[in-house]
Amino acid sequence: xxxxxxxxxxxxxxxxxxxxxxxxxxxxxxxxxxxxxxxxxxxxxxxxxxxxxxxxxxxxxxxxxxxxxxxxxxxxxxxxxxxxxxxxxxxxxxxxxxxxxxxxxxxxxxxxxxxxxxxxxxxxxxxxxxxxxxxxxxxxxxxxxxxxxxxxxxxxxxxxxxxxxxxxxxxxxxxxxxxxxxxxxxxxxxxxxxxxxxxxxxxxxxxxxxxxxxxxxxxxxxxxxxxxxxxxxxxxxxxxxxxxxxxxxxxxxxxxxxxxxxxxxxxxxxxxxxxxxxxxxxxxxxxxxxxxxxxxxxxxxxxxxxxxxxxxxxxxxxxxxxxxxxxxxxxxxxxxxxxxxxxxxxxxxxxxxxxxxxxxxxxxxxxxxxx
Numbered sequence: 001x002x003x004x005x006x007x008x009x010x011x012x013x014x015x016x017x018x019x020x021x022x023x024x025x026x027x028x029x030x031x032x033x034x035x036x037x038x039x040x041x042x043x044x045x046x047x048x049x050x051x052x053x054x055x056x057x058x059x060x061x062x063x064x065x066x067x068x069x070x071x072x073x074x075x076x077x078x079x080x081x082x083x084x085x086x087x088x089x090x091x092x093x094x095x096x097x098x099x100x101x102x103x104x105x106x107x108x109x110x111x112x113x114x115x116x117x118x119x120x121x122x123x124x125x126x127x128x129x130x131x132x133x134x135x136x137x138x139x140x141x142x143x144x145x146x147x148x149x150x151x152x153x154x155x156x157x158x159x160x161x162x163x164x165x166x167x168x169x170x171x172x173x174x175x176x177x178x179x180x181x182x183x184x185x186x187x188x189x190x191x192x193x194x195x196x197x198x199x200x201x202x203x204x205x206x207x208x209x210x211x212x213x214x215x216x217x218x219x220x221x222x223x224x225x226x227x228x229x230x231x232x233x234x235x236x237x238x239x240x241x242x243x244x245x246x247x248x249x250x251x252x253x254x255x256x257x258x259x260x261x262x263x264x265x266x267x268x269x270x271x272x273x274x275x276x277x278x279x280x281x282x283x284x285x286x287x288x289x290x291x292x293x294x295x296x297x298x299x300x301x302x303x304x305x306x307x308x309x310x311x312x313x314x315x316x317x318x319x320x321x322x323x324x325x326x327x328x329x330x331x332x333x334x335x336x337x338x339x340x341x342x343x344x345x346x347x348x349x350x351x352x353x354x355x356x357x358x359x360x361x362x363x364x365x366x367x368x369x370x371x
Contacts (some may be wrong), residue, residue, distance in 0.1 A: 012243040022111060028240035030054060038158040040291070051284055063095035067075055067116035069125075071249070077303050078199060081175075082120050092285060104225065105205060111275065118172065118276030122204065126273035127343075129169040134161055135348035136174065139212065139338075140331030142269040147355050148176055149297055154351065155280045156294045163347075164167065165278060172286040172292035173274035175300045178243045178308070183252055184317070185238050187261045191323045192216055192330045201228050201240040208343045212334055229255075243269045248309040261317040265327060272300075325364065332365065339371075346371075 003278035028050075036042055036050035066089075070076035070168075079100050089096050101107040104121050108128070111119040127134025133155070135141070142148045152174055155163065164171040179355030182189075188194060202209035204222035213220040221237050232240045246252050247262075256262070274289070293300075319327055338344045349371045357366040365371065 017272040019108060022288075028053070037289055038161065040158060047288065048092065051288065053283065055093065055282060058282075061094070061097070061159060064089075064117040064276075065096045065097045065099060065115070066100045066274075067101055067107050067110055067119045067121070069101050069107050069121040071102055073102050074100045077307060078120065080104075081272075081300060081303065086318060089285075089289065093290065094281075094285070108205075114277070118274060120274045122177065122274065123174070123271035123273050124206070126171070126271075126275050129275045130164065130166045130171050131342075131345045132163045132348050133168070133171045133174055133271075135345040135352075136271050137268050138344050138349060138352065139268050139327065139334050139337060140266075141349060141356075143266060143359075144179070145176060145269075145301060145355065147352070147359065148269050148271075150355050150358070151351060152294055152297065153228065154355075156290050160285055161283060164286060164290070165283070169275050170262050170278045170281060170283065171273060172276050172281060172289045174263040175272045175288075175293055176304065177270040177272050178245065178301075178304055180241045180243050180268050180270050181243055181265075182263040182267055183232060183240050183246075183256065183260070184263060185232070185235060185255055185258065185260040185361055187259055187317055189239065190317045190319055191327050192327060195239060198238040199236070201237040202230060208338060208341070212338060215331060215337065227262055242244075243270050243305070244308045247315075249307070253315070256315055261315045262311075263319060264316050265319045265324075304318040328364075332371070335371065360361050 003339040017069055020053065033050045033054040037054065039047070043049075054355070066082060068079050070078035073079065079098070082098060099116070101110075104125055107116065107119055108125050110116045111129075123134055123137040125285050127137070136151065142151065142365070154160070182195075184198075186198075189198065198218050199221050200213045200218035201223040202213050202220045204224050210220040218239065221231070223237065223240075227239055228237075229246065229252060231237050232252060232320055233250075233255040235255070240252075242252065244252070244262075274293070276286070335349060336346060339346050339349055350369075353365060353369055353371040355362060357369075360366070
């Protein structure tokens with residue numbers, strides 16, 4: 001209900017501006033109007049008015065198709081988030097046609113083929129469309145939500161707008177989906193060094209995940225998202241990376257019931273990203289939507305956390321304090337290799353390191369940074 005109240009307030013404000021758009025001064029050039037929209041010091045109402053002047057005919061264009069991945073479909077929290085955002089898009093003059101997908105792989109291919117004008121899906125999939133924002137999900141790069149929030153705030157600046165575009169695609173929003181942890185079927189596995197020889201589930205669409213897992217000594221087992229839970233529960237794999245919501249949704253407690261647990265150190269932060277075709281969404285539009293996503297960061301986080309449910313304290317496996325530097329070093333080495341191979345964006349890794357050092361200035365990586 002809190003989200004609905006927030007959006008209702010925004011919509012009334014935008015609608016009020018829209019009704020008076022025709023009375024505005026039309027003397028400004030396109031460059032000046034664009035500058036107003038991209039200027040965060042301006043009132044939102046003035047920026048929306050400038051946008052509608054800049055693109056007066058946009059409401060006459062065909063509806064844009066927004067494809068939304070949600071494992072639950074139209075009744076799920078991700079689809080409902082997209083529905084809220086689509087209302088704001090329409091108030092900006094763009095008609096939206098929402099489509100729900102439960103298969104993220106199909107959605108990704110439809111976005112590439114132009115069957116979707118934009119798609120809302122995980123950052124793991126978004127990486128193939130924008131390496132910069134796709135690196136938000138880098139292994140061990142973002143310890144927790146406060147780090148992720150600060151990074152996202154930084155890249156939401158209009159100064160970073162050019163980094164949001166890559167080829168024919170533009171990133172129009174990002175949000176937290178929660179930390180991903182390692183679920184293991186043996187509690188003796190409490191550091192990354194202990195995964196050697198273990199069967200480690202990786203996504204079957206990502207060859208780099210296979211290489212990454214192989215480098216830390218584990219045996220990669222390519223797996224589809226639809227059966228990763230059952231593989232773990234039936235002991236087809238020993239380790240899976242998964243967000244905490246999977247504990248109940250995928251019934252992973254069954255796989256933990258025989259001496260397993262969840263390693264308490266986050267493997268990476270999972271994100272949700274909205275990616276669209278640049279010829280369908282103006283850069284000014286994308287900037288406003290990114291800012292609205294960012295403004296609702298903690299509300300979105302609350303919605304996502306509400307899906308987790310109860311997780312007993314007894315399933316958590318603490319990483320020994322003396323093993324923590326080794327854990328962090330292994331993760332850093334993996335990030336550097338993947339950076340050098342072109343998988344991770346070096347600028348995003350550098351930004352993430354600066355944010356980590358802001359919170360932990362005494363960390364080993366801060367005195368002589370290599371990221």
